[in-house]
Amino acid sequence: MKIGIEAQRIFRKKKHGMDIYALELIRNLQVIDQLNEYYIFVRPGEDRCLEETDNFKIIEIKALTYADWEQIQLPLEASKLELDLLHCTSNTAPIFSPAPLYVTLHDIIYLNQSYSGGSWYQKLGHYYRKWIVPIVFEKAKKVFTVSHFEKDEINRHFGESNKVEVIYNGVPNGFYPQPVEKIGAIQVKYQLPENFIFFLGNTAPKKNLTGMLKAYANYRQLSSNPLPIVIAEINEKELSKYLDSIEESSLIDHIYLTGYVNQNDLPALYSAADLFMYPSLRESFGIPIIEAMICGTPVITSNSSSMPEIGNVHAEYIEPTNPISIATKMTEVLSKTENELTTWERFKYASTFKWETTARKMTNFYFNKNVEYVLLTDSVSAESA
Numbered sequence: 001m002k003i004g005i006e007a008q009r010i011f012r013k014k015k016h017g018m019d020i021y022a023l024e025l026i027r028n029l030q031v032i033d034q035l036n037e038y039y040i041f042v043r044p045g046e047d048r049c050l051e052e053t054d055n056f057k058i059i060e061i062k063a064l065t066y067a068d069w070e071q072i073q074l075p076l077e078a079s080k081l082e083l084d085l086l087h088c089t090s091n092t093a094p095i096f097s098p099a100p101l102y103v104t105l106h107d108i109i110y111l112n113q114s115y116s117g118g119s120w121y122q123k124l125g126h127y128y129r130k131w132i133v134p135i136v137f138e139k140a141k142k143v144f145t146v147s148h149f150e151k152d153e154i155n156r157h158f159g160e161s162n163k164v165e166v167i168y169n170g171v172p173n174g175f176y177p178q179p180v181e182k183i184g185a186i187q188v189k190y191q192l193p194e195n196f197i198f199f200l201g202n203t204a205p206k207k208n209l210t211g212m213l214k215a216y217a218n219y220r221q222l223s224s225n226p227l228p229i230v231i232a233e234i235n236e237k238e239l240s241k242y243l244d245s246i247e248e249s250s251l252i253d254h255i256y257l258t259g260y261v262n263q264n265d266l267p268a269l270y271s272a273a274d275l276f277m278y279p280s281l282r283e284s285f286g287i288p289i290i291e292a293m294i295c296g297t298p299v300i301t302s303n304s305s306s307m308p309e310i311g312n313v314h315a316e317y318i319e320p321t322n323p324i325s326i327a328t329k330m331t332e333v334l335s336k337t338e339n340e341l342t343t344w345e346r347f348k349y350a351s352t353f354k355w356e357t358t359a360r361k362m363t364n365f366y367f368n369k370n371v372e373y374v375l376l377t378d379s380v381s382a383e384s385a
Helices: 017-032 066-078 120-139 148-158 180-189 209-222 236-245 249-254 266-272 287-294 307-314 323-335 340-350 355-366
Strands: 002-006 037-042 056-060 085-088 101-104 142-145 164-166 197-200 229-232 255-259 275-278 299-302 316-318
Touching: 002 017, 002 066, 017 037, 017 056, 017 355, 037 066, 066 120, 085 355, 101 120, 120 148, 142 148, 142 355, 148 164, 180 266, 197 266, 209 229, 209 236, 209 249, 209 323, 236 249, 236 255, 249 255, 266 287, 275 287, 275 323, 287 299, 287 307, 287 340, 299 307, 299 323, 307 316, 307 340, 316 323
Parallel strands: 002 037, 002 085, 037 056, 085 101, 101 142, 142 164, 197 229, 197 275, 229 255, 275 299, 299 316
Antiparallel strands: none
């Protein structure tokens, strides 16, 4: 078979959730399938994080804009290859696909609400998806999503469909509790304190940065020995704007900013933290929940959307719109000594989320469970994967 995979943004330096999804899916397909032909469509970038193998070819496509790349240049290049299928991995896809279309629809939040806040780029992406996704959904042969919560949302919006399948995300192999040396090195690199709370968010409204800052202000009042908080993905100017809006500008003295954190640094950063906060207003999966868990860190996350499905009994839950209750939970979790069994059970649970499993399940649908297409590395066929 000839399989095309859209991975437009995996070569960009600052990767986020959907980029990591595409990259890890492809890397694990390279391990388990050495027979079928894969063509990986990417946009040129400075981080060449994926190498070609005998049956995986990288096709770099230049374009003026995201939409130009996806709607014009990608179909033109893909049409030259006589693909058996084209898998688009990041919500959107060409309206006119030259091959049977498979789409990973991570979430449909943009279909259910208007957009407020965020950068102009985030707003533009919101309205592009709002226009494209309904068309692509109708044309797709198969639609993958990342949680049962999101499948229910998709079916609620488009009507029940047997084309929607759930395949969970995974955790990369390098995520596990890090040794003291690596933790120390990461604290030096980012100039971090010895003990801290970690919040991995950005300015996208669903990440609830305002709610997190309000909760942190309350936590500092409740706790007799409050920890500083480390926040990734925002800069000092953005932070000051948010703090001014909630009239808590003095909090800046207790906040450390890392900027963008490379995937290779995340395991040590999670491992160094006393607590990981993920109070999102909505998530389709929430990869950081299981990343933090597998690194041995307690997690507080929201009691809504997919987060209870992913965190299971191994996370603590809060109402994300109630800063006082968030602060209370933070104080409660940080004031108790966690036993080793709890840490081990959390690690064991998070370890069940593997990108190899994601890739194997994906091949079942690529090959339509056809035993003719054998995955060579360990004699496992798509039928039994």
